[in-house]
Structure formats: structure tokens, C-alpha cells
Amino acid sequence: MAKLLEVHEVRLSFGGLTALDGPSLAVGDGEVVGLIGPNGAGKTSLFNCISGLYRPQSGTITVAGERIVGLPRHRIASLGVGRTFQNIGLLQSQTVLANVMAGAYHASRGGWWATAAAAPHVRRSEDETRAAALALLEELDLASVAGRIVGTLPFGTLKRIELARALLGSPRLLLIDEPANGLVHGEVIELGETLRRLAAERGAAILLVEHHMGLVTSVCDRVAVLDFGRLIAEGDPREVAQDPAVIAAYLGRAA
Amino acid sequence: MSTDVTAAPKARGEAPRRESVAAWLRRPRAPLSPPRWLAITSVVVGAAALVAVPLVNPSYINLTVTLVMIWTIVGLGLNLLVGFGGQVSLGHSAFFAIGAYAVAVGGEAGWGQGLSLLAAAVVPFVVGYVVGLPALRLHGLQLGLVTLALAMATPAAIRALEPLTHGSRGISIDGDPPSWMPLAHDQWVYYLALALAAVAYVITRRLAKGRLGRSFVAVRDAELVAETLGVNVWQTKTRLFATSAAYAGVAGGLYAMLLEFVGPENFNLALSISFVTLIVVGGLASVPGAVLGALFVQYVPTLTSDISAAATGATYGVVLILFAFFLPYGLVGLVRGSLGRLVARIPGRRT
Numbered sequence: 001m002a003k004l005l006e007v008h009e010v011r012l013s014f015g016g017l018t019a020l021d022g023p024s025l026a027v028g029d030g031e032v033v034g035l036i037g038p039n040g041a042g043k044t045s046l047f048n049c050i051s052g053l054y055r056p057q058s059g060t061i062t063v064a065g066e067r068i069v070g071l072p073r074h075r076i077a078s079l080g081v082g083r084t085f086q087n088i089g090l091l092q093s094q095t096v097l098a099n100v101m102a103g104a105y106h107a108s109r110g111g112w113w114a115t116a117a118a119a120p121h122v123r124r125s126e127d128e129t130r131a132a133a134l135a136l137l138e139e140l141d142l143a144s145v146a147g148r149i150v151g152t153l154p155f156g157t158l159k160r161i162e163l164a165r166a167l168l169g170s171p172r173l174l175l176i177d178e179p180a181n182g183l184v185h186g187e188v189i190e191l192g193e194t195l196r197r198l199a200a201e202r203g204a205a206i207l208l209v210e211h212h213m214g215l216v217t218s219v220c221d222r223v224a225v226l227d228f229g230r231l232i233a234e235g236d237p238r239e240v241a242q243d244p245a246v247i248a249a250y251l252g253r254a255a
Numbered sequence: 256m257s258t259d260v261t262a263a264p265k266a267r268g269e270a271p272r273r274e275s276v277a278a279w280l281r282r283p284r285a286p287l288s289p290p291r292w293l294a295i296t297s298v299v300v301g302a303a304a305l306v307a308v309p310l311v312n313p314s315y316i317n318l319t320v321t322l323v324m325i326w327t328i329v330g331l332g333l334n335l336l337v338g339f340g341g342q343v344s345l346g347h348s349a350f351f352a353i354g355a356y357a358v359a360v361g362g363e364a365g366w367g368q369g370l371s372l373l374a375a376a377v378v379p380f381v382v383g384y385v386v387g388l389p390a391l392r393l394h395g396l397q398l399g400l401v402t403l404a405l406a407m408a409t410p411a412a413i414r415a416l417e418p419l420t421h422g423s424r425g426i427s428i429d430g431d432p433p434s435w436m437p438l439a440h441d442q443w444v445y446y447l448a449l450a451l452a453a454v455a456y457v458i459t460r461r462l463a464k465g466r467l468g469r470s471f472v473a474v475r476d477a478e479l480v481a482e483t484l485g486v487n488v489w490q491t492k493t494r495l496f497a498t499s500a501a502y503a504g505v506a507g508g509l510y511a512m513l514l515e516f517v518g519p520e521n522f523n524l525a526l527s528i529s530f531v532t533l534i535v536v537g538g539l540a541s542v543p544g545a546v547l548g549a550l551f552v553q554y555v556p557t558l559t560s561d562i563s564a565a566a567t568g569a570t571y572g573v574v575l576i577l578f579a580f581f582l583p584y585g586l587v588g589l590v591r592g593s594l595g596r597l598v599a600r601i602p603g604r605r606t
């Protein structure tokens with residue numbers, strides 16, 4: 001039985017620069033896995049391969065047994081992959097509510113003809129989407145900004161809005177890229193609790209890219225460490241943090 | 256649950272600053288949200304007034320109001336494509352022409368007005384789809400150029416298709432109502448245009464809101480993000496292009512019935528430019544904006560052409576520049592800015 005996500009020896013390079021040098025990785029249903037590594041290690045690149053934005057030169061990626069590489073990008077969402085973006089992928093001109101509701105696109109109904117005719121199932125689907133979005137905003141403490149235009153809000157808030165949007169698509173696998181970026185310490189702890197709870201409630205697996213080690217150790221069942229596109233360590237968060245190779249990778253870059 | 260739209264949280268210690276007029280004009284705003292009773296009353300009163308217009312006015316007035324409704328239909332469709340979907344087209348005069356000629360050729364073939372108008376929607380839709388398939392692989396400037404070429408080629412193409420279009424001689428059309436109907440020609444076309452514009456307006460609103468509307472905006476603002484949300488970007492663009500072509504075609508068909516004559520000179524590049532001006536002036540990505548833009552392109556050039564015939568082109572040029580700089584949300588933005596607070600204060604249940 002294939003795991004929910006299986007990444008096998010994925011290689012990706014941009015011209016002469018190797019972003020991913022054959023890492024393999026698996027995430028099971030409902031698991032919360034951290035993906036860490038120094039800047040430029042290839043974490044976001046791996047996310048982009050999984051959501052189809054980048055096409056690796058070799059290697060395979062499967063989600064629920066289905067091969068991702070070469071699949072049209074828009075098909076990947078309906079396999080149950082949701083994601084957030086390191087640099088925010090929200091629609092700046094739209095309200096928070098509209099942004100979050102957009103997350104339900106693949107899971108909701110309403111083709112062109114049915115929408116033009118205002119068919120009952122389209123209205124119902126829209127009402128359900130709105131209700132679910134509002135409930136999620138409430139849960140993520142965003143209810144007070146639901147009607148605001150996204151472009152005017154602070155970075156930390158935007159990260160949570162993106163998370164809400166990704167969750168509204170009921171993903172089986174959620175890729176979260178640096179959610180704690182732009183948050184202050186207290187908010188980070190709160191975010192960690194929220195992430196765990198949401199994942200558990202929904203049975204979603206999470207692959208979490210994060211530099212904030214406190215968040216990673218408190219939330220993740222397991223972590224994988226990338227360096228120069230290679231997997232250099234994998235295992236229990238606390239143990240991995242003590243691993244000499246991991247320490248060297250971080251120190252090596254910092255120097 | 257309450258959602259506070261107005262109270263922007265200020266960073267602590269930040270003194271409230273006076274906004275400059277330019278900044279006020281450029282600020283994005285939510286649509287007006289009138290209470291239900293006001294919305295219903297306005298629609299009923301507006302509809303009654305529109306139905307009454309041709310009964311109490313001379314035919315030249317009916318003619319210009321019918322033209323406003325024809326431009327509105329074009330604007331609604333083009334705004335779906337350009338305003339919501341973010342795909343530029345300078346070529347919609349071509350689809351307008353195809354619709355007009357569908358009615359003209361259909362009339363010659365004895366199809367009857369209903370079938371001819373249907374052809375005026377279907378043929379441009381199909382042509383739009385086929386043109387859109389390759390064209391919408393292109394972005395921004397390139398797409399603009401390809402559609403521009405389409406508009407520039409239209410009069411020549413009409414002349415070249417002589418057997419069908421009778422070239423420069425053009426085609427006369429019978430736009431009279433069915434004999435049992437007690438209406439004059441101008442009244443008949445007016446009511447047809449009113450009915451079709453109303454249908455187009457309602458359909459556009461439905462498409463522009465909700466699940467599909469959000470997908471259009473996602474395609475416009477962040478294509479890759481749209482794809483990760485499950486939106487088939489290319490299909491969305493192609494359908495938008497074909498749909499907006501169908502709107503332009505229906506409008507062209509009505510135009511042919513109104514003028515009762517079509518010839519190649521009716522469909523030059525200037526027509527396409529006026530379509531683009533329409534949606535920019537009315538307000539990109541706004542459904543009611545199409546109506547305001549249509550009023551603008553119908554009445555303002557008529558005013559300026561009293562000064563000189565060349566003034567129309569100059570007006571469009573100046574207006575496009577001014578709106579790009581000072582009113583990015585068009586006349587609709589202006590209306591929202593000036594009436595927003597007032598409308599929000601009117602009591603009543605909102606939807």
C-alpha cells in the first residue's frame with residue numbers, strides 16, 4: 001500500500017544550479033512532517049514539484065498512488081493537495097472572505113451553464129462554501145477581517161488567511177511554507193496548537209517547512225532535513241536537531 | 256457574525272493623516288450594498304422607466320438609447336474577459352461584425368430574426384473559441400497585438416468574402432417587427448435590445464460572482480495560484496474569450512437590425528477602441544460599470560464631435576490616460592466613493 005505522499009529520488013536543476021539532488025521522502029495519512037534546512041536548501045522547490053509548478057528532470061512523486069509529475073497542474077488539487085506560499089499567493093484586490101472561498105474551487109460545484117441559469121445546486125454549493133469559510137475564519141481568529149481587502153493587512157495575518165484557504169479545500173495533504181514568518185513569539189505557539197488541532201480534526205497530513213525550530217519540534221511527528229537539495233537526516237525532531245551533520249549544515253551556511 | 260469593513264486598525268502611534276484627492280480616487284472599494292427594499296425598488300422603477308421610454312419619445316431618442324443597450328451588451332462580455340479574466344482584447348469589433356453579418360446574411364437567406372440572432376451569438380462564440388485556443392497561450396502585449404490584428408483585418412476580410420457579404424456594397428436588412436405586432440421599427444429593436452441586455456446583465460452577474468467569478472479573478476491576478484486551487488487556466492481563458500465574443504456578436508446582430516444596413520466601414524479599429532474605452536471608463540471588473548461605460552461612449556463623443564470630427568479619437572485618448580492614472584476603478588469607483596457611506600446608512604435588511 002502506497003503512502004499518501006511518496007517522493008522518490010527527485011532531481012531538479014535550473015541551468016547549472018541543482019535545487020534538488022535526489023531526495024526521497026514519504027508522508028503517511030494524518031502525519032505531520034517537518035521539512036527543514038538552511039536557506040536555499042530546496043524546500044520550496046520540493047513543494048513546487050509536489051504541486052506541479054516545477055517539473056523535476058527525473059524521479060517520481062505520487063500522491064495517493066497517483067503520479068504527479070507531468071499531470072496538468074489543476075488536477076493536483078483534486079488529488080487532495082493543498083498548499084500555502086512562502087511569499088503569499090493571495091488575491092490582493094479581493095476580500096479575505098473571497099480569498100478563502102476560492103480555496104473550495106475544486107471541491108465545490110457550478111459549471112458555466114448551471115451558474116448562468118442559477119441552478120439550485122450552484123446556489124446551495126455557494127452557501128455551503130460561504131458558511132464553511134466563515135466558520136474557518138472564526139476558528140483561525142480572522143472573523144473580524146472577513147470583509148477587508150487583503151492588500152491592506154499585515155503579513156502574519158495573510159499567512160493565516162492562506163492557511164484558511166488551503167484548509168477550505170479539505171486537503172488530504174497540506175503543504176505549508178513558513179507559516180510563522182511575520183509572527184511574534186506568542187503567536188507562533190498559538191499557531192502550533194492551531195495547526196495540530198486542525199490537522200487532527202480533519203485527518204489531514206501536513207508537510208511543514210519552517211525555520212522556527214520551536215514550532216517544528218512542538219508540532220511535527222518527524223522531520224526531514226534538506227541541505228543543498230539532498231536529504232541529510234530524518235527522524236525524531238529533537239534527535240535530528242542534535243545530529244552533527246545537521247548542525248554542520250546550518251553552521252556551514254551561517255559562516 | 257459581524258464583519259467590520261470600515262474600521263481599519265491603525266498601527267499604534269500613527270497619527271490619522273488626511274488622504275489626498277488622488278489617493279481617494281485610487282482607493283479600491285467594496286460595491287454598494289443597498290438594503291433589499293431599495294435594491295428591489297430601484298430595479299422595478301428602472302425597468303418601468305426603460306419600458307416606457309420608446310412609448311413617449313421620438314425615434315431618434317429611441318435609437319440612441321438602443322445603442323446604449325447594444326454597447327452595454329458588448330461591455331458586459333468584454334469586462335468578463337478583460338476586467339475579471341485579465342485577458343486583453345482589442346479585437347472585439349471583429350466579433351461584433353460577425354454577429355452583424357450573421358443577422359444580415361441570415362436575413363437574406365430567409366432565416367427569420369430569431370434564428371439570425373441566435374446565429375449572431377453562436378458563430379462568434381465558435382470563432383472566438385477557435386481563435387482563443389492558440390491566442391490565449393499568449394500573454395499581455397502579445398495577446399493585445401494578435402487581437403489588434405484581428406480588428407484591423409476585419410474590414411478587409413468582409414470585402415474579401417464578397418460572395419457572402421457583398422463586399423463594399425454592404426447588405427440591407429429588414430429589422431421590422433412581425434406584422435402582428437403594433438410596434439414601429441425603432442420600438443421593436445429597442446425592446447429586443449432591452450430584453451437581451453437585461454438577460455446579459457443577469458447572466459454576467461451570476462458568472463462574475465461566486466465560484467466562477469473567483470476563478471476568473473484568480474486567473475487574472477495569480478495564474479499559478481489559480482492552478483494550485485484546481486482552476487484549469489487555459490480552459491477558463493478560452494471560455495471567457497468565446498463567451499465575450501458571443502456577447503459582442505449578439506450586440507452586433509442588434510446593431511445590424513437597428514441600422515438595417517451593414518457594410519465594412521461600420522467595423523473598423525475605432526470601434527474596438529471604443530469598446531476598450533467603455534470598460535475602462537465604466538470600471539474594469541464591475542458589472543454595472545458596463546452600463547456607465549456604454550452611456551459614456553454613446554453620449555460623450557457626440558458632444559465633442561460638435562467641436563470637431565477628429566475630437567472623438569482625442570477624447571478617447573485623453574480619457575483613457577486620465578482614467579488609468581486617476582480613476583483605475585472607473586466611474587463605478589467614483590460612484591462607490593461618493594455614495595458608499597450614504598447607502599450604507601440607509602436602514603433595512605441587506606442580502
Ligand SMILES: Nc1ncnc2c1ncn2[C@@H]1O[C@H](COP(=O)(O)OP(=O)(O)OP(=O)(O)O)[C@@H](O)[C@H]1O
Pocket residue numbers: 014017018019037038039040041042043044045046086
Ligand atoms: N525558479 C527558479 N529559478 C532559478 N533558481 C531557482 C528557482 N527556484 C529556486 N531556485 C534555486 O534553487 C535553490 C533552492 O531554492 P528554494 O527556494 O527551494 O530554497 P528553500 O529551501 O525554500 O530556501 P528558503 O529557506 O530561503 O526559502 C536556490 O538556490 C534557489 O536560488
Ligand SMILES: [Mg+2]
Pocket residue numbers: 043044045086
Ligand atoms: Mg523556501
